[in-house]
Amino acid sequence: MPGGMEERYSKAETLALRRKHIGPSCKVFFAKDPLKIVRAQGQYMFDETGEKYLDCINNVAHVGHSHPYVTKAATKQMELLNTNSRFLHDNLVQYAQRLTATLPEKLSVCYFVNSGSEANDLALRLARQYHGHQDVITLE
Numbered sequence: 001m002p003g004g005m006e007e008r009y010s011k012a013e014t015l016a017l018r019r020k021h022i023g024p025s026c027k028v029f030f031a032k033d034p035l036k037i038v039r040a041q042g043q044y045m046f047d048e049t050g051e052k053y054l055d056c057i058n059n060v061a062h063v064g065h066s067h068p069y070v071t072k073a074a075t076k077q078m079e080l081l082n083t084n085s086r087f088l089h090d091n092l093v094q095y096a097q098r099l100t101a102t103l104p105e106k107l108s109v110c111y112f113v114n115s116g117s118e119a120n121d122l123a124l125r126l127a128r129q130y131h132g133h134q135d136v137i138t139l140e
Helices: 011-021 068-080 090-100 116-131
Strands: 037-041 044-047 052-054
Touching: none
Parallel strands: none
Antiparallel strands: 037 044, 044 052
16 A cells, blocks of 8 residues: 555444544444545545545545645655744745736735635634624524
């Protein structure tokens, strides 16, 4: 298996350990017969039997799984420094420059976040700052 990762448990053992150690509110897909995904490459994920699935669920649609260029770039950065954007670092501003150079001139400011939750929090803060109001209406 790539990266030296080998399966340690059977599907049944993994499921039993998940039920024991992972909170029940963290649901698995296909509860009656959940998939045990053991590796992924590009847009595909593979289960323990080698069955291939097109990944339309995870958050890697823009680059795929195990993309060699992305893996190399991420590894290079993590070997240098693994931090957030609240500290100064040349790579952050260089990336922002490269990104905004591809966009219309009005889109010249970047906000880097690591999840949908952070993006939602940021959108709320920006809306509050812009409008000067603190109240929020939400719908379920």
